[in-house]
Amino acid sequence: MAERVGVFVCHCGRNIAGTVDIDSVVEVVGKHPNVVHVEDYKYMCSSPGQELIRRAIKEKKLTSIVVAACSPSLHLETFRSVASDAGLNIYKVEMANIREKNSWVHEDIKAATEKAIRIIWSTINKVVGNKPLEKVRGKVTKRCLVIGGGIAGIQAALDVANNGYEVILVEKSPTIGGRMAQLSETFPTLDCAQCILTPRMAEAARHPKIKIYTLSEVVEVSGSVGNFKVKIRKKPRYVDIDACNLCGECEKVCPQVVIDKEFNRGLTIRKAIYIPFPQAVPSSYVIDEENCLGVKTARCSECVDVCEQDAINLFEEEEILEFDVGAIIVATGYDLYPKEKIPEYGYGRYEDVIDSLQFERLLSSTGPTGGVIRRPSDGKIPKKIAFIQCVGSRDLQHLPYCSRICCMYTAKHAFLYKHLVPDGEAYVFYMDIRAGGKRYEEFIMRVQEEAQVRYIRGRVSKIVQVGDKLVLYATDTITGEQMKLAVDMVVLAMGIVPKTREIAEVLRIPIDENGFLQEVHPKLRPVESPIKGIFLVGVAQGPKDIQDSVSQASAAAAKAIEILSKAEIEKEPIVASVNKDLCTRCEICVNLCPYSAITMTPEGAEVVGVACEGCGVCAAACPVGAITLANYTPHQIIGMIEGALSELRPLRAVR
Amino acid sequence: MQMFRKPPEQRELELKLKLVQREGVRIRRGKVIVIKDRCKECGFCIENCPSGVLVRSEDINAKGYHYPEVVEEPPFKVCINCSFCSLICPEFAIFSIPVEEED
Numbered sequence: 066m067a068e069r070v071g072v073f074v075c076h077c078g079r080n081i082a083g084t085v086d087i088d089s090v091v092e093v094v095g096k097h098p099n100v101v102h103v104e105d106y107k108y109m110c111s112s113p114g115q116e117l118i119r120r121a122i123k124e125k126k127l128t129s130i131v132v133a134a135c136s137p138s139l140h141l142e143t144f145r146s147v148a149s150d151a152g153l154n155i156y157k158v159e160m161a162n163i164r165e166k167n168s169w170v171h172e173d174i175k176a177a178t179e180k181a182i183r184i185i186w187s188t189i190n191k192v193v194g195n196k197p198l199e200k201v202r203g204k205v206t207k208r209c210l211v212i213g214g215g216i217a218g219i220q221a222a223l224d225v226a227n228n229g230y231e232v233i234l235v236e237k238s239p240t241i242g243g244r245m246a247q248l249s250e251t252f253p254t255l256d257c258a259q260c261i262l263t264p265r266m267a268e269a270a271r272h273p274k275i276k277i278y279t280l281s282e283v284v285e286v287s288g289s290v291g292n293f294k295v296k297i298r299k300k301p302r303y304v305d306i307d308a309c310n311l312c313g314e315c316e317k318v319c320p321q322v323v324i325d326k327e328f329n330r331g332l333t334i335r336k337a338i339y340i341p342f343p344q345a346v347p348s349s350y351v352i353d354e355e356n357c358l359g360v361k362t363a364r365c366s367e368c369v370d371v372c373e374q375d376a377i378n379l380f381e382e383e384e385i386l387e388f389d390v391g392a393i394i395v396a397t398g399y400d401l402y403p404k405e406k407i408p409e410y411g412y413g414r415y416e417d418v419i420d421s422l423q424f425e426r427l428l429s430s431t432g433p434t435g436g437v438i439r440r441p442s443d444g445k446i447p448k449k450i451a452f453i454q455c456v457g458s459r460d461l462q463h464l465p466y467c468s469r470i471c472c473m474y475t476a477k478h479a480f481l482y483k484h485l486v487p488d489g490e491a492y493v494f495y496m497d498i499r500a501g502g503k504r505y506e507e508f509i510m511r512v513q514e515e516a517q518v519r520y521i522r523g524r525v526s527k528i529v530q531v532g533d534k535l536v537l538y539a540t541d542t543i544t545g546e547q548m549k550l551a552v553d554m555v556v557l558a559m560g561i562v563p564k565t566r567e568i569a570e571v572l573r574i575p576i577d578e579n580g581f582l583q584e585v586h587p588k589l590r591p592v593e594s595p596i597k598g599i600f601l602v603g604v605a606q607g608p609k610d611i612q613d614s615v616s617q618a619s620a621a622a623a624k625a626i627e628i629l630s631k632a633e634i635e636k637e638p639i640v641a642s643v644n645k646d647l648c649t650r651c652e653i654c655v656n657l658c659p660y661s662a663i664t665m666t667p668e669g670a671e672v673v674g675v676a677c678e679g680c681g682v683c684a685a686a687c688p689v690g691a692i693t694l695a696n697y698t699p700h701q702i703i704g705m706i707e708g709a710l711s712e713l714r715p716l717r718a719v720r
Numbered sequence: 721m722q723m724f725r726k727p728p729e730q731r732e733l734e735l736k737l738k739l740v741q742r743e744g745v746r747i748r749r750g751k752v753i754v755i756k757d758r759c760k761e762c763g764f765c766i767e768n769c770p771s772g773v774l775v776r777s778e779d780i781n782a783k784g785y786h787y788p789e790v791v792e793e794p795p796f797k798v799c800i801n802c803s804f805c806s807l808i809c810p811e812f813a814i815f816s817i818p819v820e821e822e823d
Binding site: 318320321322324331332333334358365367444 | 732735736739740742743745747748770800801802803804
């Protein structure tokens with residue numbers, strides 16, 4: 066039976082109809098040998114538009130339809146469900162994108178109309194070759210992997226676990242808690258960060274459905290939505306977390322003194338056996354293998370000798386753990402922009418120029434100075450302090466983007482400083498104050514009025530140390546004055562950079578030009594990665610504060626639960642298949658397949674349908690043409706190219 | 721561009737010393753005792769001392785071997801009484817004892 070194709074041309078208001086002459090399109094497209102019905106409508110995606118398609122399919126006994134409208138990523142599912150209602154197989158529906166690929170990018174009506182016709186013609190040539198297919202169904206592993214144990218990861222893990230699904234929480238450092246654990250207070254309400262975070266950490270640790278793996282990294286991921294297989298490398302902690310009772314005797318006898326660069330950012334010291342902070346989860350000591358004199362070679366074993374619990378094992382080895390999971394949530398967080406890259410502010414040369422996280426540690430009552438602000442060089446309380454905003458951020462030589470959190474935390478820093486040192490003077494150098502959040506602007510006003518912090522609009526060009534003072538050279542861009550300000554301490558509000566490179570490579574998810582993980586749609590699908598079943602949370606996806614990270618975490622958890630709660634997962638049947646009679650067993654496809662979905666057998670290559678994502682790389686690469694992708698056969702592709710490029714007689718009708 | 725270089729390691733040692741003094745943490749001290757005439761100059765202790773305080777001596781012992789000598793550079797290059805030398809010495813010629821620090 067010959068294919069009976071119906072074409073439905075959408076005006077999309079003026080979006081398409083403004084540049085494309087719809088009447089000519091309808092007239093010319095109707096001349097395609099397979100087309101039996103052409104119709105246009107103002108908004109094809111609206112309810113009457115859908116009804117019009119449904120009726121046409123039934124009345125004209127259509128076997129395929131082409132909807133010439135917007136991008137398939139927007140409405141393909143809509144029109145597929147319409148076709149399905151009318152009894153048509155959903156793989157007999159194609160969309161011709163004449164909006165994004167045509168009307169939006171052109172102005173010349175005649176040329177745009179001809180292009181629209183060619184796009185539609187090409188799509189008709191494809192759809193006639195489409196085979197009706199059924200979705201591939203598979204079981205769903207009811208377990209979720211959360212990568213990153215900061216506040217976003219913890220929140221996502223708790224939300225998923227509270228819905229009754231198992232969660233594996235993987236954290237690279239020895240404790241969960243992330244950056245938030247380092248903070249003193251949180252803006253704009255000035256809650257103590259530890260007080261609101263540590264109960265969450267403890268809840269995650271206690272939760273029967275959550276299993277936390279610290280000092281662990283995800284090293285390999287294969288499979289697809291519903292059935293991912295992950296490999297986790299668990300580095301040795303050398304201390305049994307269940308046996309350790311935090312008596313601290315090991316720390317007393319440990320002979321190795323180390324600068325605490327991680328948690329306290331170089332402001333204090335720790336031993337080679339240590340606990341990052343008292344409320345760490347898991348609540349146990351850990352051995353820093355870089356500095357320990359006993360690990361691997363058993364040179365020193367002082368800690369082992371004093372440990373009454375026999376919790377320390379200096380011979381622990383790293384393990385590779387394997388899990389099956391149904392969904393993955395990525396919350397890998399951020400680092401501060403490397404201070405070495407901004408030499409003009411003297412960080413690293415001048416001890417009293419510190420970064421914002423160091424200042425958080427100084428403010429923290431559990432920090433190295435017990436909550437008294439003392440400058441690192443001589444331990445004096447600084448009476449005059451300068452905060453410089455946008456260090457690295459919004460600077461084309463460094464980070465082109467706004468780090469979003471610096472305006473608020475600097476205001477908080479200045480406010481807390483004024484409370485701790487009431488006779489001190491605080492100056493904030495800023496470019497713009499970006500306080501777009503609930504009660505944020507009010508907080509800035511409060512800092513300026515109640516705490517009498519002086520805000521100076523201008524960039525600091527350099528900092529020079531003179532005696533025990535730091536002299537800042539700046540221009541006040543409101544008065545236009547050059548200014549020179551001598552202060553005791555400088556706090557740099559460093560920009561934030563995402564920690565995504567490694568994980569993006571492991572998960573094969575794209576990152577944008579600034580290193581943030583790329584979401585599918587910036588507005589409507591902000592927590593989904595292009596790979597189904599992988600969700601993005603927190604600063605890994607874009608700069609954001611605690612409030613936004615937590616809301617995004619709950620959003621991603623809801624999305625993950627949407628997958629986990631299904632009994633079966635449906636997968637697109639657009640997969641590759643091999644004609645084994647043609648296969649020469651060259652293995653080019655095996656090496657190229659990004660999803661490891663092809664294996665070589667003595668008879669020829671074989672595609673594992675569940676793992677195949679239908680990218681088509683193998684089909685394009687096969688030197689003998691043994692591999693074809695369902696509904697993307699060479700015949701169809703050639704038909705599409707002909708439709709798009711050849712001199713079609715009906716096109717001459719366009720005037 | 722020299723001033724923009726990464727801070728040298730010496731700087732880190734100075735910072736560590738300052739922090740150690742400020743925090744009032746005591747770095748544990750030990751004393752190395754060498755039984756010279758047992759040494760056969762295998763060099764294991766010198767190679768493996770984690771604090772690097774042992775060096776080959778100029779002098780020789782009764783059997784003609786260069787035995788190890790302790791050269792400390794306070795405050796960091798000091799014996800910390802890890803007793804690794806006594807563990808690795810095949811001839812039981814070296815050991816360390818704790819030193820009670822004076823305040």
